[in-house]
Amino acid sequence: MNGRFTGRVAxxxxxxxxxxxxxxxxxxxxxxxxxxxxxxxxxxxAAAQSLREQNLSAIAFPLDVRExxxxxxxxxxxxxxxxxxxxxxxNAGLAHHYDxxxxxxxxxxxxxxxxxxxxxxxxxxxxxxxRDHGGGAIVNMASVNAMVPQPRRAxxxxxxxxxxxxxxxxxxxxxxxxxRVNAVAPSPVATSGMAQAIxxxxxxxxxxxxxxxxxxxxxxxQEVTEAVLFLASDQASFVTGETLCVDGGWVAYGYL
Amino acid sequence: xxxxxxxxxxxxxxxxxxxxLKTAFEGEGAKVEMIPSEQSxxxxxxxxxxxxxxxxxxxxxxxxxxxxxxxxxxxPLVNRSLLRAIxxxxxxxxxxxxxxxxxxxxxxxxxxxxxxPGWAVASAVQGxxxxxxxxxxxxxxxxxxxxxYLATTPAEGExxxxxxxxxxxxxxxxxxxxxxxxxxxxxxxxxxxxxxxRASFTTGTPVRADGGWSSWGLLK
Numbered sequence: 001m002n003g004r005f006t007g008r009v010a011x012x013x014x015x016x017x018x019x020x021x022x023x024x025x026x027x028x029x030x031x032x033x034x035x036x037x038x039x040x041x042x043x044x045x046a047a048a049q050s051l052r053e054q055n056l057s058a059i060a061f062p063l064d065v066r067e068x069x070x071x072x073x074x075x076x077x078x079x080x081x082x083x084x085x086x087x088x089x090x091n092a093g094l095a096h097h098y099d100x101x102x103x104x105x106x107x108x109x110x111x112x113x114x115x116x117x118x119x120x121x122x123x124x125x126x127x128x129x130x131r132d133h134g135g136g137a138i139v140n141m142a143s144v145n146a147m148v149p150q151p152r153r154a155x156x157x158x159x160x161x162x163x164x165x166x167x168x169x170x171x172x173x174x175x176x177x178x179x180r181v182n183a184v185a186p187s188p189v190a191t192s193g194m195a196q197a198i199x200x201x202x203x204x205x206x207x208x209x210x211x212x213x214x215x216x217x218x219x220x221x222q223e224v225t226e227a228v229l230f231l232a233s234d235q236a237s238f239v240t241g242e243t244l245c246v247d248g249g250w251v252a253y254g255y256l
Numbered sequence: 257x258x259x260x261x262x263x264x265x266x267x268x269x270x271x272x273x274x275x276x277l278k279t280a281f282e283g284e285g286a287k288v289e290m291i292p293s294e295q296s297x298x299x300x301x302x303x304x305x306x307x308x309x310x311x312x313x314x315x316x317x318x319x320x321x322x323x324x325x326x327x328x329x330x331x332p333l334v335n336r337s338l339l340r341a342i343x344x345x346x347x348x349x350x351x352x353x354x355x356x357x358x359x360x361x362x363x364x365x366x367x368x369x370x371x372x373p374g375w376a377v378a379s380a381v382q383g384x385x386x387x388x389x390x391x392x393x394x395x396x397x398x399x400x401x402x403x404x405y406l407a408t409t410p411a412e413g414e415x416x417x418x419x420x421x422x423x424x425x426x427x428x429x430x431x432x433x434x435x436x437x438x439x440x441x442x443x444x445x446x447x448x449x450x451x452x453x454r455a456s457f458t459t460g461t462p463v464r465a466d467g468g469w470s471s472w473g474l475l476k
Contacts, residue, residue: 168471175433175468187457214397219457226454235449238408238442240434241471245461249397252390252460 004233006031009082011074013065013122014092016043018191019141019224023089026225027232028056032087035078037063039092065092065118066110068125075125084133087232088126090119090163091141100154111155116162123170127179135178137232140167142183142243144250160185164243171241180240182231187247190218214249258452259286263306265348267291267340268313272413273363276440277311280448291344293336301347306355309451310348312341312362312385317378318419330377333418338381345392349401358401359451362389363443366407366466374421382407386462393460402459404450409466411440433468 010027014020016038028034028051036051038044041062051058059081063074078085093115096107119140130136145153146160164183171181188194188209198204210218227246230236245251264281266274269290278288289307291300301307314337318329345360352358367375368382386405393403409428416422428437446465449455464470 171468172433172471172473176435214394214460215400215457216398223455223457227458230449230454235445236465237445238434238438238467239446239465240468241466242464244458244463246455246457247461248457249394249460253394254390255394 003031004229004235005087008032008086009035009078009084010087010089010232011035011037011078011085011126012089012091013037013063013118014039015089016040016047016060019186019189019221020089020091021047022221022225023091023228024058025051025056026222026229027087028058030229032057033082034058036060037074039064065090065122066113068117068121071118071121072125075129079129085126085129086136087139088122088130088136089139089141089228089232090122092118093141095153095156097152098154099152103154108155112159112162115156115159116166119163120166123166123181127170127174127177130179131174131177135180137236138170138179138181139228139231140181140183141228142167142185144185144187144245144247146183146185146243147245147251167243168241175240180231180236182236182239182241183243184224184227184231185243185245185247185251186219186224186227187213187250188218189221189224191221212250212253213247214253217248219246219248257285258448258454259284259308261285262308263287263289263304264309264311264451265289265291265300265304265307266311266313267344268293268315271313273411273440273443274313276411276444277447280441280444281309281451284448284452297340297343297347300344301351305351307348307351308358310344310352310358310360311447311451312344312360314341314362314364314381316415316418317375317381319372319374319378319417319422320419321374322376325377334377334381338384341385342388345388349392349396352401353396353399356400360392360401360403361406361447361450362404363406363408363447366409366464366470368405369407369462370470389462390460397459402450402455404459405462406443406447406450407462407464407466407470408438408443409469411438411443413440431469431472432466433472436467438465438467 024034044060048058048060143160367379
């Protein structure tokens with residue numbers, strides 16, 4: 001593997017499993033110190049241990065992205081441990097499905113706390129450190145649902161649309177400090193969490209998701225992580241405020 | 257060497273970005289063919305049956321008040337950009353679809369998505385290429401041919417317009433959140449990523465490498 005991230009420190013939220021873990025692993029494989037954070041502390045520890053057994057640099061911390069104080073404390077801890085923080089990936093997420101007439105306030109709030117407020121406070125804490133230490137790269141996990149609506153996913157779609165705007169606001173505000181802020185917008189990925197995304201009323205099967213893609217397949221997790229890594233890398237030095245679709249043409253498609 | 261045994265064809269070879277693209281792709285093992293402007297799309301395609309990546313660059317357009325724009329000036333430019341692009345896509349895309357592998361990237365400006373006063377014809381061509389990108393991407397998605405539009409601000413050494421009108425370099429820098437213009441090699445890096453297998457699920461979308469220009473909503 002080439003070492004695009006040799007010696008850099010990359011924090012990924014929600015990285016005990018799935019796309020987050022895949023991102024952290026990919027950063028570590030390309031030479032970064034991967035910092036795994038997750039609300040599920042045990043699972044994150046186990047994942048980091050497994051990476052270390054592959055001779056990769058990885059460490060895990062518990063983190064609930066709904067708690068800005070926890071995020072700020074984590075940034076401080078990473079700074080103390082490594083003396084740097086170069087990359088911050090706001091990945092933590094979840095998917096509820098609910099008829100909007102009945103969506104309970106707690107679920108609406110939970111979605112926004114994790115997927116919109118979490119990225120804001122994560123970016124705020126990481127961004128302050130990056131501002132004071134010569135810059136860095138922030139990558140947010142958006143979704144095709146930021147651009148293309150899906151019934152029964154009011155909170156998810158709204159949070160993700162918010163993430164795209166947040167990405168642009170922070171990009172315009174922090175470019176002067178050498179901080180680039182971008183997002184990746186994947187279509188549904190074949191992950192273990194995919195069952196969550198299958199809706200009893202809307203899209204009801206994997207094959208319906210597959211067929212909604214002009215490419216007639218789902219994204220491989222690696223295709224999403226490649227986009228995250230590209231945006232975090234020096235190769236994307238003039239790219240900021242961008243939301244990069246990894247969607248097999250999902251957003252472009254508007255026909256029957 | 258991500259592009260070993262792959263062939264990349266590029267239009268408008270005299271533009272600095274074309275040279276930067278050549279360097280970037282050759283650095284990853286590609287064979288690069290510059291498409292001569294005097295050669296027909298069909299002739300070029302016959303001479304080069306295997307093109308894996310087609311990169312469409314456009315000539316600079318003159319900018320200024322639309323009412324003062326002379327048809328004898330804009331018509332050949334539309335032919336050389338939009339119509340030429342469709343001809344090349346058809347001629348070269350046929351082989352891509354048959355081989356079930358290919359990437360087509362238009363590199364153009366931002367005026368296809370936002371209003372730029374004085375840029376009406378240039379923005380019409382860019383907007384047309386964006387539409388072409390989306391529809392062709394979903395039409396050829398199952399053939400594993402990806403189609404993308406890379407939207408950029410003018411790079412260092414590139415003329416923003418053909419007649420010296422339009423923003424100066426200093427004005428571009430002042431309006432860009434990163435407070436500089438792109439180097440051509442930075443834009444080439446993005447194009448190379450999009451053309452690579454690492455971007456195998458990205459198609460039909462504009463991708464901006466604009467230093468944050470599109471994210472800036474205030475006067476400057």
